[in-house]
Amino acid sequence: MPSLFKYAAVALAAAAPFASAQTYTDCNPLQKTCPADAGTTESKLNFDFTQSSGLNKWKTVAGSVSTGSNGAVFTVAKKGDAPTIETDFYIFYGEISVTMQAAPGTGIVSSIVFESDDLDEIDWEALGGNTAQIETNYFGKGDTTTYNRDTWPAVANPQSTFHTYTVNWQKDKTVWSIDGTPVRTLNYADAQGGARYPQTPMRVRIGIWAGGDPSNGQGTIDWAGGKTDYSQAPFSMYVKSVSITNANPADSYTYSDTSGSSDSIKLSGAGSLSQTSSSSSSSSSTSSTSSTSSTSSTSSTSSSTSSQSTESSTTAHTTLATTTHTSTAKTTTAGSTTASSTGATTSGSASGSGSSTTPSGSSTQSGSSSSTGSGSGTTSGSGSGSASGTAPKASATFNAAANVVANYLAPISLLGLVTAFFQL
Template structure:
């Protein structure tokens, strides 16, 4: 997920406090006072310690909050009522209250959740607050359409293990499948499946069957691809570069063809996005419709260290399957009244929206407007450049200053800082012939056997491609 839009108006926005938040990634862990490395490579506390908190680069493995287990979300989720889907800064880890959260805007229409992308915005991400450690997930969705508009259905773990369906708006007969291990880039991991009938005009079932030793992607009940874990072993390290850690469900719509994107991203997304397309007048936005999501939880690995049944916890910062335990640790944290630390304290750029959502807007306060709005972004070009994942902060066009959310991380005498300690002070139709093992006529780009060629740099997988102006203002390392 990766993109950022920085315009001249950013210079008028004061965010000196935001720029002070330390960054995190390979070779750089968070300090004790801001112990949690969030999904965007910034250290913080509060909501930074919830979904997306990367134990590898946090102060300690247990700095991140425990993750709610899969059983909380087992069954079929329909979206006839979206009132229980909360803006992500309002979620405190209490899975009994909120199974889903979002950034951007989620509407309810025709018994579906509508993920919107209004003019000149970064779109919307809907994600589960419960995690899955192997299981089958089926999403019944209609994608968006047109050049530059990208729709996603993915499983994403906190340490950047990822299983994807991606849909590029200029080809509504294709579903791109992909996977990543700890965010490592491997250009041989993608395979595109054909979808009968338009992905935009018709609902289709997209299934990810994630098992300990394989992943199978299905479209409308037909297997279109199978990946075997044994085929992902890196011959040098001996490590299976295979998604293997608890992951959240994410569905999204985002502007891969925005002018702020690298040219490779724009080309992959089908060309420049039309911010004056008819959709932006009626109904007023590009959109993805989510009819339902069905979750079937599988048993955890037999080797898993199990001392409870409520939460997944990282016990080591390697971020492998063996480093996850199942415990009875509480998943909730305390968010201080009126503020949280997970975004504006993260040193992210502000995007001034040229058209703010009106009455349907889920962003109801200046504080919320100053929070991070994420969008799924992929970079893909003939030169095989690909990046993933980004943060952008949203604010109304008339706002020339942003409310600064600050959080004081609590300290303790212990050798590690936990999420609960710090939070007390803050708040993407085929057959078996399309599997990866039958590639006599498939190009190398459709196979899964070249995992050893994975490019290194998980941090780069998540780094926002900021302009020079933004970098100068924020003091970020490009």
């Protein structure tokens, strides 16, 4: 769809038979180094737009938006109106649900858009003249070379009925649902092998605009359903509530290179999901240490090293969680632990709520040496994990040499002492 911010320039899509992607970004990290994106350390946020306080953490970036008994009101009353709000924070994978009644009117577009700085995008678009369908769409890296990504699932009377539109956006797939029923699934590999899969931190943007404005390109007007007749205005969209689950709570997100890959995103600060995982990881490490200590006195060296690593894992640490659902995920981990100055990474098997994995079947974690929060991220699925950061690695938690000495060399030494005694 044409950008809500670039409403006046929407004629650029004139040659396109379908909606075009958002085209607005303050700084494109694929082209240059950009400031970090402001995140949120809250894993779950709920906004009740029937209350004025519901607009906290949202910025009005075009026009004006009021609240009332039907929720936030977005109105096109005349040519040029395009009231729009967006979150003042980004999320990095998660689930977003919007309870909305779309606006009526030929050519009027009610939009729910998730967009990143490098123009990854996931959309819902309701057209005022289409009373039986709503559009789903996505774009990767602002690529508009094709316009065949849209689908049109059925929905009854979206202009007169509130429906809840949900996107569950994960590292391996994205699922669009209407009133809890999935209507579309996009797998990572289906988006040009992942090259055009939305995978970078996004803001949530909600707005209304006249795609059928007579000054727009004919392609946009046709897609919007025809020319808008402003004499029939006002046209109003209502949004009653928004629920957002952030899979990777953080103070900020930084692109470490110009690849636009999710693995290049570094997290600074950790939220509640990270703390849950850290607690489980520390408990597992402590249990392992206790067991090793009881083997022999020599293994106490290993225990000491492990204890230091356990303490380190509760300091600044950030990881990438690949799966989340409506409820906060709780993850338990088992396996060996490796500490670095950016945090601890747990490898082995992991279990928790959700079942998504990365396309290759392995979970990838990323960290940042600038992290100041505590805890570690959550991982679901099975596979090996790896952590990337900018600081040098610390010593390993599991001291293999100490365990060899404790379990094998100690009995041999005892036998030697007994033999020497009888020789005397």
